[in-house]
Amino acid sequence: MAEPIFPESEFRARLARLQGEMAKAGLDALLLTTAADIFYVTGFLTRFWESPARPWFLLAPGSGDPVAVIPSIGEHLMSQTWISDIRTWDAPNPCDDGVSLLSATIDELLGKAAVIGAPMGLETHLRMPLCDYLQVTKTIAPRRFADGTVVVQRTREVKSEAEIAKIRTICDIAHQTFEDISEIARAGHSMDAVFRDFQASLLGHGADWVSYVAGAASPGGYDDVISPATAAPLALGDVLMLDTGAVKDGYFCDFDRNFFVGPPSDAVRRTQAALWDATDDALSALRPGMRAFDAHRILSKGLEKRDVIPCGGRMGHGLGVTLTEWPSFTPLDNTELREGMVLTLEPSAFVEGKRFLVHEENIVLRADGPELLTQRAPREARII
C-alpha cells in the first residue's frame, strides 16, 4: 500500500475551494480529464498517463465527493486514494471507451439543468477523444458543458503550505544537483552525456523522475532553450545552460543555471549580472494584488535600466503539479497575483545580438513579498 502523499484533509480543502469557485462561476460540477487536475483533487499519481490509449475522468460535483470514472487498470491505485466512488470500464474499448459510463454517471448525479465546467481555456486541453466529448455532449443534454478554466486556475494557483513544502523539496534536490556540476560537465564532454549525467544526478539526489530537461551550450549565449542534447562537446568559451523540471511526490521545480566553460566575455558577464539584478528587483517589489503583467514590467524594466535588451516571450509563470501553470508573466496577462502563488521569475536578455541568456528562480508569494524556494544563484555564474 502506497503512503498517501497528503492527508485526506488536504484534498478535502482543495475540493472545498473548487466548489466555492464553482458556485461563483455558476457551475454545478467539474469534469477533469488531465493527469495534473486529477492528481490535484485525488492524489492519484502514476506515470501511466504517458500512454495516450485511455481517457480518465473525474467528476467533481458542486457539493459532495468526486466520482472517478476510469479504466479498470487504474482501479487498484485509485482505491488507495481518498476517493471512494470509483466506476470502471475495460479500456481501451473501440466501441465505447467510457462514453456511456461517463454519461450515465452524469445522468445519475446531476439534474437536467446542470452546467458542467471543463477546462477549455488558455493553457488547457481536454484529454479525451474529441468525438467522444461531442458524443457525451449529446447524450447528457439538456445538461451542457461550459468553460471551467477559471475555477481550476484560481484554485490550483494558490498553494497550500503542504504543496509549498513539496516544491521546496524538489527545488533543493535540483540545487544539490547543480552544486555537483563539476562531476556532470567539463570541457570536452558531449552535451548528450551532460544531459544524461544531469538526469542521473537528479535521481541520485532524490528526484522521483525527471520530466523535463533542456539545455544548450554555445559561445556568447544560446539560440534557444527547448532543444534536446546534441553530440557536440562542450568547448572553452561556451555558456552552458541546464534547465530542469524534476518531480518529487508529483510536484515540479522549474529553474535553470548558467555556467561558463572558462572565463566569459564581458558581454556575457554583463548580461548575466543584469538578469540577476532584474530578478532582485522582482524579489523586492512583487506583492499580492499586482497583476501578472506587473511582474513582466518589473523584470523588463530591470533589464533595460541595466542596458540589456529583454527577449520576447514570458518572463515567468506559475509552477506546481505541472512544469508550468497559470499565470504567465507577459504584457497581456492581467491575472491578479495572490498570496500563496508559487511562481518562477525568468527574465531573458540578448547578448549583443541574437543569442541570449535566461536566469530563473522559483518563489512563493507571501503577504510581504516573494520568498525564495530555490537557493539563490550566485550573481557571478560559476566557471567550470
Place this chain on the structure above:
Amino acid sequence: MAEPIFPESEFRARLARLQGEMAKAGLDALLLTTAADIFYVTGFLTRFWESPARPWFLLAPGSGDPVAVIPSIGEHLMSQTWISDIRTWDAPNPCDDGVSLLSATIDELLGKAAVIGAPMGLETHLRMPLCDYLQVTKTIAPRRFADGTVVVQRTREVKSEAEIAKIRTICDIAHQTFEDISEIARAGHSMDAVFRDFQASLLGHGADWVSYVAGAASPGGYDDVISPATAAPLALGDVLMLDTGAVKDGYFCDFDRNFFVGPPSDAVRRTQAALWDATDDALSALRPGMRAFDAHRILSKGLEKRDVIPCGGRMGHGLGVTLTEWPSFTPLDNTELREGMVLTLEPSAFVEGKRFLVHEENIVLRADGPELLTQRAPREARII
C-alpha cells in the same frame, strides 16, 4: 546545430503515405497538435511539450509541404528540421493564442470546400484549448474539420526500417539495464531506490530520457502495474516487476521483466512459464492479415491451455513515437495486422487469486511472422 534524427527522405516518405491516406479518406489536409504527430512528420523533438502552456500546430495539406504554426519560442528548433514554412506567434497570448494565425494559414492554403482531418477518435486527443478549436471552426467555415484518426493511425502503425532500428536500439538499452538488475535491486532495498537506480541505469546505458517507469514488488504477484514506487523494502518471496518506456531519438521501448527475490512459489513459477509459453505461441503464429483480436485470442488461449486464468484488459499494443499506439490486442479491436508494425506482446495472468503477473516482449511483424526487437526473456525468471 542538432544532427537530424532521420534524413529528409524519411519524412517525405511519411508525408507521402499520409497524403495517400488523406486522399482515400476524402480529406484535403490534416491538422496535427500533439508532440508525437508533429515529431513524426517534422522531426521536431523537444521535451518542452511537458509545459501545457502553448498549443503547437502542423498543417499538412493533401499535396505540398507541411506548414508549422507554432509559438516563437520553437522557431529556432523547428528551423533545424526539414520544414521551411514556419509561422510563429508570441505565446502564451491570453487574447489570441494562435487562433487567428492558424485560421489565416488555413484560409490561405485551403479552398472553401476543404475538409480538414484532425485525430479525434480512439486513443487521441486534441492538444489545444477546446474553446480555441471551436473558435477556429467558426472562423474557417465553410471549411470544416472531420475525424482524421484513420489517416494517422494507418500511417504511423507501419514502421520504416529506420524507425525499427531506433526501437531496437532503445530495446537493447533497456535489455542491458535489466541485465544489471543485481546492481539495482536486492532484498532490503526500498522500491523507490530501486526505481531511481533503474532510471539512472537506463540513462547510463544510453537512454536520452525515461518517460515511463512502473513496477511492483509483493509476494505471489502484484496488484497493479501502474503504481509509482513506495518506500517499502524488497523482501524475500517478492516478485519484482520493472517496466519501462525509455526513449532514444524520440522512439520508445515498452517491456517489463519479472525477477524473484529468492525462490518463487510453484504457483508463481507455473504462471510465469505459462506467460512465456503463450508469448511463444504468438511469436510462432502471428501473421500479417490477422486482426488485433486474433493476437488477443492466441495469447488468451495460450494461457488457458496451460491452466492459468488470463487477466482482463489488453494483451499488447503498437509501439513507436509514443509508449503505446494503435492497435490494442483486445477482443474488440479488429485492426488488421500489417507487415512492418511494431507491437508488444503482453499477456497477463492471475496467480491463484487476485494478484497477477505480466510478461512483455516487443516485436516487428514481418511477412513470415514476428521478429523480436527485445532480447527474449529467459523462460525461468531470474532469481535475485
